[in-house]
Amino acid sequence: MAKALLEGKKGIIFGALDEKSLAWKTALRAHEEGAQIVLTNAPVAMRLGKINELAEICGAEVIPADATSVEDIENLFTKAMEIVGGKVDFVLHSIGMSPNVRKDFPYTDLNHDFFLKTLDISALSFHKILQTAYKKDAINDWGSVVALSYIAAQRTMPGYKDMADAKAMLESIARSFGYYYGKEKKVRVNTISQSPTLTTAGSGIKGFNSFYHYANDIAPLGNASADSCADYIVMLFSDFCRMVTMQNLYHDGGFSYALSSDEVLAHYED
Ligand SMILES: NC(=O)c1ccc[n+]([C@@H]2O[C@H](COP(=O)([O-])OP(=O)(O)OC[C@H]3O[C@@H](n4cnc5c(N)ncnc54)[C@H](O)[C@@H]3O)[C@@H](O)[C@H]2O)c1
Secondary structure (H helix, E strand, O other): OOOOOOOOOEEEEEEOOOOOOHHHHHHHHHHOOEEEEEEEEHHHHHOOOOHHHHHHHHHOOOOOOOOOOOHHHHHHHHHHHHHHOEEEEEEEEOOOOOHHHHHHHHHHHOOOOHHHHHHHOOOOOOOOOOOHHHHHHHHHEEEEEEEEEHHHEEEOOOOHHHHHHHHHHHHHHHHHHHHHHHHHHHEEEEEEEEEOOOOOOHHHOOHHHHHHHHHHHHHOOOOOHHHHHHHHHHHHOOOOOOOOOOEEEEEEHHHHHHOOOOOHOOOOOO
């Protein structure tokens, strides 16, 4: 019988809020592929979300951690290493939040305290996680770290506001940390730029529904679903992608390289 893709591997998954979450789908896929996982989310999300249901399905322990707090992240890695009995092999950063997006402030009139919060939660948290793991030597050689990004890091998309800047920073952190982690420990660090997906974070963005359908029309393969995103993440965690690092990998059905489509152009025919 074929070996499961993540058999014997252990990992930490940040950001499973409910069954729509990209992290939720990934936890299920990683579990199916034989991994032992530890789940984590912000303490407030523990109360509002359903993470304990997921933990039961996956036989996983849940450790609360605010991803902006280095103290919480240190505690998380210490406890996770106790639970799995050593270092981990993979980490998923599936975290994003912008108070400016939530309050619908225009990009030209952002609240800058909120802007700092957006950057801290959605980008700097990735550096805090990587730095903590690096200092604690918490990831096995040839381990894999993935964070989720969005095309608005490269192309301007009205409505995504300061999250666009946060995603640009997130992708840059993957390249910068990927260099050092690769040199020292052969640990891979990548971001996946995912199609618009109907999740709590996704649908909080103004104009999301229209953009979801627009992207679906333009992408030759259509939008990538949350399930297919989970498949791609699990593949990146596996030993099949050992030489891939410091990349921003588009998982968007071809949207990022398609300028238009027959369907969209048909709207303009005279
Ligand atoms: N949904 C989309 O259209 C889409 C597209 C591309 C990329 N992404 C990215 O995918 C990732 C996951 O989002 P999702 O769409 O699954 O939505 P989601 O709302 O299910 O997940 C976002 C998670 O971030 C967590 N979070 C927020 N603040 C936190 C903090 N301080 N500490 C720890 N966790 C915190 C939330 O609790 C939640 O679990 C995000 O980075 C998002 O930007 C989403």
